[in-house]
Amino acid sequence: MDLSAINPVLLIASLMVAATPLLLAAIGELVVEKAGVLNLGVEGMMIVGAISGFAISVETGSPFLGLIAAIIGGALLSLLFAFLTQFALANQVASGLALTLFGLGLSALMGQSYVGIKPPAMAKLDLPVISDIPVIGPILFSHDPVLYIGIALCAAVWAFLKFSRGGLVLRAVGESHDAAHALGYNVIRVRILAIMFGGACAGLGGAYISLIRVPQWTEGMTAGIGWIALALVVFASWKPWRVLLGAYLFGGINVLQLNLQAAGIAIPVEYLAMSPYLITILVLVIMSADKSRAPASLGRTFHASQ
């Protein structure tokens, strides 16, 4: 085993890359849950985003168009969930599961002819001088643009929920849909918009995996990241900045275990690969002591029966 082969600067830089899909998906789901909807279909929306983004960027040669396609793909899929839960008043847990099962199948179908292809590369930020500063340069100033978008999105969601009127309405709908309805807010519309935002973020997160992080298409390549994103929202007690912290923590664990695998540590590969999932469970257990922060209407069906 050779631990000196692990370069801390590269470790932090790759940690940020590993954390970004998680961050994107989790920040989207946070908004959805703040509106009182539990969408368990994150994994399905991510994988559909991953293949839509991949296919479009291969066909057009533009990674940017691919990302747009992923956002649209994720949002479209989430509309199915919105229809089921908001109009057909179906159980949210079952509908979310259906979305994931359907998304996994759909992505496999769409991705058949894209296995083993390399997508066009995404340009990285490269500022003269600044990107070349040792340590700070590679960590802060030489990533792809989506990574910065993720952080900016986190800040934007925080500001939206805390300072804007729209954010207040969204939180009101999530805390008590009956009260919000009585005040004249359109609960269903707010929730559908939130669900679509969640879908768009999950789609972008998925495309980040297939276009930038890996970059390749393989069936089921999101490998539970969507589910970890759901756990991350609980971990963050529904607070945007803690989602960022949590995503970097999980990204760090994942990168560290991959580095340990490469360094040939005495623990078998399979047990290292388990660690992100086991740590997720551990974190869930620790955080579940405090239930008070969950939006009060989370997971409940709203039906305006005069």
Place this chain on the structure above:
Amino acid sequence: MIKLEKRPMPSRTLSMATPLIAVVITMIAGGLLFAALGKNPFEAIRTIFWDPVLGEYAFYYRPQLLVKAAPLVLIAIGLSLGFKAGIWNIGAEGQYIIGAICGAGVGLAFYPTESILIFPLMILAGALGGWAWAMIPALLKVKFGTNEILVSLMLVYVAEQLLASMSLGLLKNPEGHGFPGSRNLNDYPSATSWINEAAGLHWGMAFAFIAVIFAYVLLNRHILGFNIRLTGEAPRAARFSGVNPTRLILFCLGTSGALAGMAGLFEVSGPSGQISIDFNVGYGFTAIIVAFLGRLHPVGILLAGLLMALTYIGGEIAQGNLGLPSAAIQVFQGMLLFFLLALDLLTNYRVKFAAKGAA
């Protein structure tokens, strides 16, 4: 304008009719999907739903139907108990894998001893393995209030890694020339779940039938089943009448884990034959669709399991004959669940057409 009015009681007729309507709509939507893929939709639907049962080579496919349905029914019966009470075990795939590893491990430990006692012992180990794996989310939920959905799902990924480790390490066939995977249990008469391989009969089917009857009696004739239904339909009433939620969680998750573990054991010692990295094919997830399609009712689940098995077999035939991609069947199964959930609206609500402004 369309208005929805909640029914005082879910409609019984529609509750039974909606799965059938959902299947029909899925066939239409699936036909459109197949047409979009450039296949003849009528031929594809016929290949999937007709040929395995009544087609020319049906004699070959019919036994397969039970082979595929058995694990689905066994797992779905367990899941339905929890789903009825609002306890969501969605990690059946993990419990299935652990059951298979434990059961096969016990069998392989006795190799090559022949004894009539080995197979019952394997069943016990499989059930215990699945039970123990399901007890992790159950105990965490009971002790700390942790969400069982996420924990049980995370454990699927852990179980998959454990499976990889086992088939490359501890349970690897010592005479396998270095290939991953365990000894083939079908070559070990005391440890095979086949009753008659030619007829496609294995013990998993017997246990699936027993599970259906057991669940039916439990839900309709036993106080525990009544409490499960009560907790699902009126949680407050259940609390006032003194239903112990802790016991209910432990029972529902434990039973579904044990049944999924048994399903894994029957699969690994029969149709699959050996522990290998990818012997699991997602029955644990498909069983969720089966449970809903069967309306969480034991007899319904039996029928839904057979139907889902049909789509698996029909899908394989269509893959061979028509070049239909295997993922298309997965999409098809996912669509079925969508339509079913959407149609549930009719069961619980009355749709009324009223003039705008009349309300």
